[in-house]
Amino acid sequence: MLRIAVPNKGTLSRPAADMLREAGYRQRTSDRDLVCQDEANDVEFFYLRPRDIATYVGSGDLDLGITGRDLLVDSDSPATEILDLNFAAASFRFAARPGTLGPDGDVSGRRIATSFPGVVARHLAEYGREAEVIRLDGAVENAVRLGVADVVADVVETGATLRQAGLVVVGEPILHSTAVLIGRSDAPSTPPAAGADPAGGGTGPAAPLSGQAGQLIRRLQGVLVARRYVMLAYDVRADLLDQATALTPGIESPTISPLHREGWVAVQAMVRRDAVHRIMDELYDLGARAILVTDIHACRL
Numbered sequence: 001m002l003r004i005a006v007p008n009k010g011t012l013s014r015p016a017a018d019m020l021r022e023a024g025y026r027q028r029t030s031d032r033d034l035v036c037q038d039e040a041n042d043v044e045f046f047y048l049r050p051r052d053i054a055t056y057v058g059s060g061d062l063d064l065g066i067t068g069r070d071l072l073v074d075s076d077s078p079a080t081e082i083l084d085l086n087f088a089a090a091s092f093r094f095a096a097r098p099g100t101l102g103p104d105g106d107v108s109g110r111r112i113a114t115s116f117p118g119v120v121a122r123h124l125a126e127y128g129r130e131a132e133v134i135r136l137d138g139a140v141e142n143a144v145r146l147g148v149a150d151v152v153a154d155v156v157e158t159g160a161t162l163r164q165a166g167l168v169v170v171g172e173p174i175l176h177s178t179a180v181l182i183g184r185s186d187a188p189s190t191p192p193a194a195g196a197d198p199a200g201g202g203t204g205p206a207a208p209l210s211g212q213a214g215q216l217i218r219r220l221q222g223v224l225v226a227r228r229y230v231m232l233a234y235d236v237r238a239d240l241l242d243q244a245t246a247l248t249p250g251i252e253s254p255t256i257s258p259l260h261r262e263g264w265v266a267v268q269a270m271v272r273r274d275a276v277h278r279i280m281d282e283l284y285d286l287g288a289r290a291i292l293v294t295d296i297h298a299c300r301l
């Protein structure tokens with residue numbers, strides 16, 4: 001039975017469970033449940049603190065897990081990213097009172113408060129800088145106000161927490177984080193993380209895996225594609241087909257069907273959700289009609 005680690009609380013918990021449900025897996029019915037068996041799919045889910053998930057996966061005690069990229073890096077466990085799950089996006093940044101640091105964000109010799117000492121240590125080593133790292137559990141923005149640190153290194157989503165603490169971000173982002181599916185680094189079946197999904201959406205490669213792990217990855221990729229794309233259908237005059245399909249090339253190729261009305265064809269193609277209204281406007285201006293958009297609920301490309 002495949003054993004999967006899922007965040008039990010916090011920012012990642014609900015969207016991770018929602019995504020697994022969308023992929024056809026059974027999830028716990030109460031926030032207090034720590035284990036959920038999905039016998040139909042031969043998978044067992046363990047609900048764990050997101051910060052601990054890379055430890056369980058890295059040790060090989062669990063096969064796969066969902067956590068944040070920043071938490072994976074911070075853990076320094078022998079676990080690796082398999083698939084970008086495209087939720088819980090945040091950047092990891094240095095912040096300080098205005099004027100404390102130069103625009104390059106050089107933190108050399110400063111006291112840095114953070115809940116992610118591993119991420120900060122990796123960054124300092126990469127830039128050959130030395131600084132004092134003060135590990136705190138949370139609410140690190142207060143550390144500057146209280147005189148414990150000069151700089152904080154923390155997750156920034158909207159920036160509201162920093163603003164309230166009178167801090168500004170400094171330098172380039174240390175890390176861009178999203179929720180990721182992770183596996184053990186030396187697992188023979190773990191495909192390398194990559195930048196492009198079959199639909200060009202940056203969700204990782206089609207996994208050459210067999211068994212339940214491969215099936216889970218393909219199902220999650222299907223959810224990612226279904227969330228990112230819609231199905232567009234329209235009728236257009238056959239002599240305008242080339243111009244129309246240039247707007248809607250689809251993933252592989254659009255489907256063209258004959259219409260009873262002479263000189264017209266029906267076209268069907270997947271298009272990116274975030275571009276669909278612009279494309280519909282352009283198709284309409286071109287002369288296409290009966291332009292319909294439908295959701296994709298699941299897919300295997």
Ligand SMILES: Nc1ncnc2c1ncn2[C@@H]1O[C@H](COP(=O)(O)OP(=O)(O)OP(=O)(O)O)[C@@H](O)[C@H]1O
Nearest residue numbers: 009010011012050068069070088089090155157177
């Ligand atoms: N606004 C946010 N606040 C905290 N974490 C966020 C936010 N947006 C995205 N994330 C990501 O969520 C993960 C942190 O989740 P985690 O459950 O550990 O902390 P949390 O949601 O802050 O809960 P808590 O602090 O109560 O433990 C990280 O990968 C982080 O990058």
Ligand SMILES: O=P(O)(O)OC[C@H]1O[C@H](OP(=O)(O)OP(=O)(O)O)[C@H](O)[C@@H]1O
Nearest residue numbers: 138139140154155156157158159160161
């Ligand atoms: O940029 P923002 O949208 O303001 O979000 C980022 C803030 O949210 C998180 O804090 P959280 O509420 O999880 O408290 P914590 O520091 O105790 O973990 C994070 O540590 C930042 O403080």
Ligand SMILES: [Mg+2]
Nearest residue numbers: 010138139155
């Ligand atoms: Mg937090």
